[in-house]
Amino acid sequence: MDILGTGIDISDISRLERAAKRTPGILERLFTESELGYCMRKRYPFEHLAGRFAAKEACIKALGRRIPWKSMEVRRGASGKPGMYVDPRYLPGGHAEVLVSLSHERAYAVASVVICAASSGEAPVSR
Secondary structure, rough: OOOEEEEEEEEEEHHHHHHHHHOHHHHHHOOOHHHHHHHHHHOOOOHHHHHHHHHHHHHHHHHHOOOHHEEEEEEOOOOOOEEEEEEEHHHHOOOEEEEEEEEEEOOEEEEEEEEEOOOOOOOOOOO
């Protein structure tokens, strides 16, 4: 597979939490219902939300352009590993594989995204 783009981002967890408290509806503008449902069930939801925000920012960097926030979604695969769905309208050639890695701790969340072209003969994937 050819790498089409890479991106990395770090998010301050408390900054996202403060923004959510002072700006009504910001979480609903940034995250899908599925992402909010998953994160809000966690003991420290803003750690998970900040990781998803970092993943979306990293994806924007990997693509080299801004796209709508909800056109990207971090999903859990059957294996439990995170994957990333990106609306095909925003992917190079309409299809690519989007790989994501997330990590967080009490103060920060970080994410890395790699966008790969699907090799010939492979089914196009956007996780």
